[in-house]
Amino acid sequence: xxxxSIQEPFDLIRLSLSERVFVKLRGDRELTGILHAYDGHMNLxxxxxxxxxxxxxxxxGAPAGQPAxxxxxxxxMEMLFVRGDGVILVRLPYCRICRCSCNQVSPPSxx
Amino acid sequence: xxxxxCPLGSLIFSVFKTLTDQQVTVELKNDLSITGVLKSVDxxxxxxxxxxxxxDEARHPHMMAVKNCFIRGSVVRYVQLPxxxxxxxxxxxxxxxxxxx
Amino acid sequence: xxxxxxxxxxxxQSPPPPPPATHTGSPTDFLKGVVGxxxxxxxxxxxxxxGVLSCLDGYMNIALEQTEEHVNGVVTNRYGDAFIRGNxxxxxxxxxxx
Numbered sequence: 001x002x003x004x005s006i007q008e009p010f011d012l013i014r015l016s017l018s019e020r021v022f023v024k025l026r027g028d029r030e031l032t033g034i035l036h037a038y039d040g041h042m043n044l045x046x047x048x049x050x051x052x053x054x055x056x057x058x059x060x061g062a063p064a065g066q067p068a069x070x071x072x073x074x075x076x077m078e079m080l081f082v083r084g085d086g087v088i089l090v091r092l093p094y095c096r097i098c099r100c101s102c103n104q105v106s107p108p109s110x111x
Numbered sequence: 112x113x114x115x116x117c118p119l120g121s122l123i124f125s126v127f128k129t130l131t132d133q134q135v136t137v138e139l140k141n142d143l144s145i146t147g148v149l150k151s152v153d154x155x156x157x158x159x160x161x162x163x164x165x166x167d168e169a170r171h172p173h174m175m176a177v178k179n180c181f182i183r184g185s186v187v188r189y190v191q192l193p194x195x196x197x198x199x200x201x202x203x204x205x206x207x208x209x210x211x212x
Numbered sequence: 213x214x215x216x217x218x219x220x221x222x223x224x225q226s227p228p229p230p231p232p233a234t235h236t237g238s239p240t241d242f243l244k245g246v247v248g249x250x251x252x253x254x255x256x257x258x259x260x261x262x263g264v265l266s267c268l269d270g271y272m273n274i275a276l277e278q279t280e281e282h283v284n285g286v287v288t289n290r291y292g293d294a295f296i297r298g299n300x301x302x303x304x305x306x307x308x309x310x
Binding site: 013 | 257266268273274275291292297300
Binding site: 014017018027034036037038039043045047077078079080081082083085086 | 122123126127140156184185187188189190191192193194197199202203205206207
């Protein structure tokens with residue numbers, strides 16, 4: 001904490017510029033991509049983006065507590081503007097404390 | 112391409128301005144996706160599109176006759192940009208310089 | 213639409229902050245006292261994020277370290293550093309004494 005001084009939350013995002021980040025969005029969506037720009041609303045511009053959409057199907061008549069089936073839809077986009085009001089969380093590409101990759105966001109699977 | 116970035120917020124507005132007359136795909140929060148030529152954009156990121164085409168026309172038949180539209184910025188989820196017209200290095204430098212402090 | 217308004221001026225660099233209050237004090241005192249401590253951040257979606265609060269701003273945008281995502285009390289993800297957009301925050305709860 002002392003060596004990499006962070007005075008405000010946006011400093012954290014600044015450290016992620018040109019790195020691959022993980023973004024959690026409203027509507028059960030997640031993105032990974034390389035961050036190129038952001039602003040105070042958390043509007044983002046990212047490239048090489050993979051979007052994951054979680055679609056939770058609760059089986060009809062299933063007993064309570066039975067895990068719902070989760071369908072995952074993925075798609076890729078080359079260059080994407082993301083409107084900030086949908087952003088919940090941004091995860092950094094690496095751990096700042098040990099500079100290791102324990103927090104590494106894996107690149108999108110090549111399918 | 113010469114940007115005149117101001118601090119705080121207008122960076123992304125500037126990016127959109129440089130992309131006028133380019134083809135973009137706007138995805139709305141109601142899952143409607145519209146491809147068209149970006150005609151103009153304002154500070155709220157409201158967007159005017161020409162020569163539009165809705166991705167899933169079968170699901171939105173009422174959009175078939177629409178040739179151009181104005182999209183309120185707040186209903187936008189994503190805009191897919193033409194990557195060949197986005198200078199990522201310039202963006203990162205401008206963001207570092209003008210980023211919210 | 214809160215996103216249409218320009219971002220606020222930078223958080224005020226207040227002069228010497230008062231010593232962290234223990235039992236009484238304003239919400240601001242609480243937030244100042246809890247920086248650097250373990251916290252639980254509950255989002256409006258019901259999800260919890262537990263971690264060390266690096267810092268926060270006037271919008272309640274939050275930077276967390278050693279973050280664990282909890283859903284219904286179960287750890288679902290671990291993030292080293294995470295930024296949480298303030299509009300999603302329901303509350304911040306101190307998870308250790310300060």
